[in-house]
Amino acid sequence: MFQTSRPDACLTTKLIDSLYCEALVLADEARSAFEETDITLSPRETLALSCESLKVTTRLMQVIAWLLNQKAYRAGELTLDELHTEERSLGYAVASDEELVALLRAGPAYLARQSEDLYYRVHRMAARLKGTYREQQPVHDLHDRLERAF
Incomplete structure (x- = not known):
C-alpha cells in the first residue's frame, strides 16, 4: 500500500470540488422537489x-x-489539528425509512436515496481520514484508552 505523510492525500481538491458540486445540485433539487405541495x-x-x-x-x-472545512484547510485557513476537531467532523445524519420513502413521489424518493448515497460515501472518506490522522497522533490513542477506561 502507498504510504504518505499527509493523512488527507487521498482526498484531492478535484474530488472535494466534485462532491461539493454534487451536494449543491442535490440540495437545489431537494428544495424544489420538497417545496411542491400536492x-x-x-x-x-x-x-x-x-x-x-x-x-x-x-x-x-x-x-x-x-x-x-476540507476546502478551508486546503486554502490554509485551518490547520490539520483544527480540521480534525469534533466540531468540524462530519455530523450524524439519520437514515431514510424505506417504508416512508416508498410512499413518496419518484423525485423526492430519488433524492432521499441519492443524498444517503452521497452522505455514506463522504462518511467513509471522513472515517478513513480520521483514522489516518489519529494514527499519526499518539496522544489520541492515549485519550481513547482513557475514555474507554472511564
Missing part, C-alpha cells in the same frame, strides 16, 4: 414527505459543511 396527499404521505425532507436537508448540509 393537496391529494394523505396525512401519512404528508408526514413521510416532511420527515424525508428534513433528513435529506440534514444529510446534505452535513456533507456541505464537512467539504467546506
Whole structure:
C-alpha cells in the first residue's frame, strides 16, 4: 500500500470540488422537489414527505459543511489539528425509512436515496481520514484508552 505523510492525500481538491458540486445540485433539487405541495396527499404521505425532507436537508448540509472545512484547510485557513476537531467532523445524519420513502413521489424518493448515497460515501472518506490522522497522533490513542477506561 502507498504510504504518505499527509493523512488527507487521498482526498484531492478535484474530488472535494466534485462532491461539493454534487451536494449543491442535490440540495437545489431537494428544495424544489420538497417545496411542491400536492393537496391529494394523505396525512401519512404528508408526514413521510416532511420527515424525508428534513433528513435529506440534514444529510446534505452535513456533507456541505464537512467539504467546506476540507476546502478551508486546503486554502490554509485551518490547520490539520483544527480540521480534525469534533466540531468540524462530519455530523450524524439519520437514515431514510424505506417504508416512508416508498410512499413518496419518484423525485423526492430519488433524492432521499441519492443524498444517503452521497452522505455514506463522504462518511467513509471522513472515517478513513480520521483514522489516518489519529494514527499519526499518539496522544489520541492515549485519550481513547482513557475514555474507554472511564
